[in-house]
Amino acid sequence: MxxxxxxxxxxxxxxxxxxxxxxxxxxxxxxxxxxxxxxxxxxxxxxxxxxxxxxxxxxxxxxxxxxxxxxxxxxxxxxxxxxxxxxxxxxxxxxxxxxxxxxxxxxxxxxxxxxxxxxxxxxxxxxxxxxxxxxxxxGQSTNDLIPTAIRLTVLAKLPRLLDAVEGMAQAFADLAVQEADTVKSGRTHLQDAVPTTLGAEFSAYAWTLRRVAGQLEAQRPYLCAIGLGGSAVGTGLNTAPGYAKRAAEELARLSGEPIVPAGNIIAQMQSMADLAAFSGALRALAIEITRIANDMRLLASGPRTGLAEITLPAVQPGSSIMPGKVNPVMFEMLNQVAYQVLGQDHAAAQMAAAGQLELNVMMPALGSALFDGMDWLTNALQAATNRGVVGLTVDRERCRDYAHTSVGLATLLNRAIGYAKAAEIAKESQHSGRPVREIVVAHGLMSAEAFDKMVLDAALPQQP
Missing domain, CATH: 1.10.275.10 (Fumarase/aspartase (N-terminal domain))
Known part of the structure; x- marks a missing residue:
């Protein structure tokens, strides 16, 4: 040496x-x-x-x-x-x-x-x-400093995460306006259902993402209440008079957040419930983006043997053996990140529950799980938005063809001819392969123009 x-x-x-x-x-x-x-x-x-x-x-x-x-x-x-x-x-x-x-x-x-x-x-x-x-x-102890630092870190990362969520929500909202009248077949149980519009699907994604963002934002006041000043066990041993209040005021100035001493500093040092609740909101975001990512992969499946109602931007070759193959890689990545965040949330919940008496000794890993989840989701959402949602194209003709050949259209006839007769029309369409529209016209039940108008009216979301 x-x-x-x-x-x-x-x-x-x-x-x-x-x-x-x-x-x-x-x-x-x-x-x-x-x-x-x-x-x-x-x-x-x-x-x-x-x-x-x-x-x-x-x-x-x-x-x-x-x-x-x-x-x-x-x-x-x-x-x-x-x-x-x-x-x-x-x-x-x-x-x-x-x-x-x-x-x-x-x-x-x-x-x-x-x-x-x-x-x-x-x-x-x-x-x-x-x-x-x-x-x-x-005037400090690890026991009041670390939980305070974790809360401040989450607060620092939160605006970046919310911006990423809003970025994807806005991209879907823009598509919703663009495709407001693009009629397509709805699907339930992955089977043909009544018509909807691609715009309605995209609008729902935007609304859902913004709702989850609201759930994340709602955790902010709880995170702003800190236990700094509690010292070793929350009693304030070896702290100066007015220390907790002055330190909180300075942290508010430094962070730009409304930091205040918790109403019960002992409780805020013992309990990680607010951090567990925030992790739960991250879980809700991960669940929603998993569902949305899966939908995007289904809608883009193909290009010949899948739904292929949308085409995602081609950002890289999809196969080392199949020439010309392009995969929905941005949403595959988004799925993987979401699953990892779900695992981090489970770990965070267990660690939050592992506190004993005046201290939770699992805080370093608990904080790390939250930080990772927030950073990964922020980066993944931004990447998937910029290289997956923005720039996607819609095959309106294919959407229309699916809508007009779906046996789900028979449901629109319920009020006109009754459920039993509509079921017969659906069965005939399924067995013959002829579109419901063609069968309805052949039976003299409705003109082609009237049927088309009925489909469009049914596809457009009704105002509450």
């Missing part, structure tokens, strides 16, 4: 070499050694949330007279360095780590302490005059 490449730091367990170039310290180095699990470092928004909490804590402690001006300014400058994008590579603890996230918290404390001390003319690893625990972590 090259001694010049390392410095030696000491903690309660002994002495350990730490890379000389590292801004983190001994406790982070121990965690890196202990948890070589996933190879995934902390989420970037989670780093931002953590450092914002450190800054908010410093502001509150300085206002209360607990943190002197010199140390406060040094910590503030260190936080701002990280918040502007510097030294992000120094947050190195694996996502699967010590329960509750103590290792991540100490990683932040050590990085900020070293940055602060260098700013004051000190040395890395000496922790004078700024100490990771005594000053950067003043």
């Amino acid at each position: 090259n001694d010049d490449a390392f410095r030696h730091e000491t903690d309660s367990l002994g002495t350990l070499p730490v890379p000389a170039s590292a801004w983190y310290g001994i406790q982070t180095a121990r965690a890196v050694h202990n948890f070589p699990i996933s190879g995934r470092r902390p989420d970037d928004d989670f780093i931002t949330a953590t450092v914002r909490i450190k800054l908010a804590a410093a502001v509150a402690n300085h206002a209360a007279g607990w943190l002197d001006a010199q140390r406060f300014e040094a910590i503030r400058r260190a936080c701002e360095l990280v918040l502007t994008g510097k030294h992000r590579d120094q947050f190195v603890v694996d996502r699967f780590q010590a329960g509750a996230g103590t290792s991540h918290n100490m990683n932040a404390n050590e990085v900020l302490a070293n940055l602060a001390n260098i700013g004051l003319g000190g040395e890395k690893g000496r922790y004078e005059p700024v100490h990771p625990n005594d000053h950067v972590n003043m």
Whole structure:
């Protein structure tokens, strides 16, 4: 070992070499050694949330007279360095780590302490005059910092996810207007049913996506209520007077969200119910986009032996062996992401339920599951919208042919000739292969023009 490449730091367990170039310290180095699990470092928004909490804590402690001006300014400058994008590579603890996230918290404390001390003319690893625990972590515990950071991270990601959902909803809404009069056969049980329009199908997708977006947005007020200031078990031990309120106000300023102390800080440290509820809203989104993606794949199936009512943009060759084959790859990808998010939700639910007494030690992985689900859905929705929905084309002739040859059209005759006679017409069409329209005209039940008008009127959605 090259001694010049390392410095030696000491903690309660002994002495350990730490890379000389590292801004983190001994406790982070121990965690890196202990948890070589996933190879995934902390989420970037989670780093931002953590450092914002450190800054908010410093502001509150300085206002209360607990943190002197010199140390406060040094910590503030260190936080701002990280918040502007510097030294992000120094947050190195694996996502699967010590329960509750103590290792991540100490990683932040050590990085900020070293940055602060260098700013004051000190040395890395000496922790004078700024100490990771005594000053950067003043008034905090991992137990109130990590759940607060998770909530802030979800709030930071939420606008991007909502934009992605709205992007797909608007793309479908635009198609709905474009194809408002494109009559097609409806299908129930994957069998011919009464007519509808392609515009109505697309409009329903847009409405559903916006409803799920509303369910996600409805979780925001619960996430804005934080337990910071509860310290170790929610009682506020070793916190300055007014700390919880001042820190929340500063976080509101930094994040642009209406952050407030929770009505019961002990409860907000014990319970991850709001995070589980948000995960449930993510699950609802994943369920809906699974259904929509499956529909798009069915509508585009073919081009000769499937429905082929729409043609999706060709973004890549579909087969390594079949020339000319083009697959619905963007919606296949969307399905895979949705299924993965469903798995993450199940894990999140189990971890939220695993809290014991004053603490939930599963928080690092719970947070990671939520962050992944939000990022994956955001990226997948944007990609599927831009390269799957936008640019799709409609085969209106094929839609019309299906509609006019569907035995489901016999249902339109119920009021005119009764269910029993309409069933006979349907059976005759099914056995002979002749369209219902042709049989109706041949039997003298209705003119072709009247039948066509009846089909169009039936296909258009009725106003409530």
